[in-house]
Amino acid sequence: MKAVIVSSPGGPEALQLAEVPEPQPAEGEVLIEVVAAGINRADVQHRRGLYPSPPGVAENPGLEVSGRIAQSAAGFQSGQPVVALLAGGGYSERVAVPTGQVLAAPEGIDLVSAAGIPEVAATVYSNVFMVAKLQPGETLLVHGGAGGIGAMAIQLAKLRGAQVIATAGSAEKCQRVLELGADEAINYREQDFVEVAHRYRGANVILDVMGASYLGRNVEALARGGRLVVIGLQGGAHGELDLAALMGKWGSVYGTGLRYRPLEEKAEIMRQVEEQIWPLIAEGKINPSIDKTFPLAEAAAAHEYFDSGVHQGKILLTV
Incomplete structure (x- = not known):
């Protein structure tokens, strides 16, 4: 599968599209076909070599995605629209994610825009x-x-x-x-x-x-x-x-930090996000603030735009 990797720590040019092995879901994980991934400042720090992935997590950046379940598992149906909070690896065509960090996509917004919600x-x-x-x-x-x-x-x-x-x-x-x-x-x-x-x-x-x-x-x-x-x-x-x-x-x-928290703490946070925030999105009371989207292959240009500081709201990569 294709994924954006960091060739060596540095500027946006360090982000390159490459072929990488497809993730294999472990017990308690689900495989997601990624539709879009959100860009966060933590990804910039990752690109610079200052915020490495936790042990056992994909080395490429990306802490939030939207997509569809690739195969039925753990209460999720194949093809179901979802969003997920990741510890890394979101700049990819597919990701394996602990089920506690995966939620049904919120109603009221399109699936691409939904990629900008989980981390924030x-x-x-x-x-x-x-x-x-x-x-x-x-x-x-x-x-x-x-x-x-x-x-x-x-x-x-x-x-x-x-x-x-x-x-x-x-x-x-x-x-x-x-x-x-x-x-x-x-x-x-x-x-x-x-x-x-x-x-x-x-x-x-x-x-x-x-x-x-x-x-x-x-x-x-x-x-x-x-x-x-x-x-x-x-x-x-x-x-x-x-x-x-x-x-x-x-x-x-x-x-505080989110990336290195234990899985059970992340699962509880996501449970409360679904309970407290999803209804507000469905009612149109909270709207994702999306600035611009870039294709996955243009991740370097997306990071250059992010680094410029002119954006207002989220920048997304679309797969």
């Missing part, structure tokens, strides 16, 4: 609601509000009755943030998000993709009892934390 839905729901326990009436600060994760976080938090403020890097992206339902958009090139957060008496929950470069200011932006959840390291991995400031806020800092 699992990331947002597990971090904002399962870890940080955002409550109605609280304020959520989302960094990178115009991206796939940001778009999901804004929509879901507003539906749960929270106030949402979000950062973005241009006037166009700020407009997109407002269209998604945010109460306020912050152009981080022109505004101080700490100052804005203080107008809301601080952020009760902060969903952060930057890491070290934002650590100190995120603590400043917290409300009393606020929860900072770090899910990305775009601004570096090593930062200095003012514990006195954190203690003065009665604050908490969580660092």
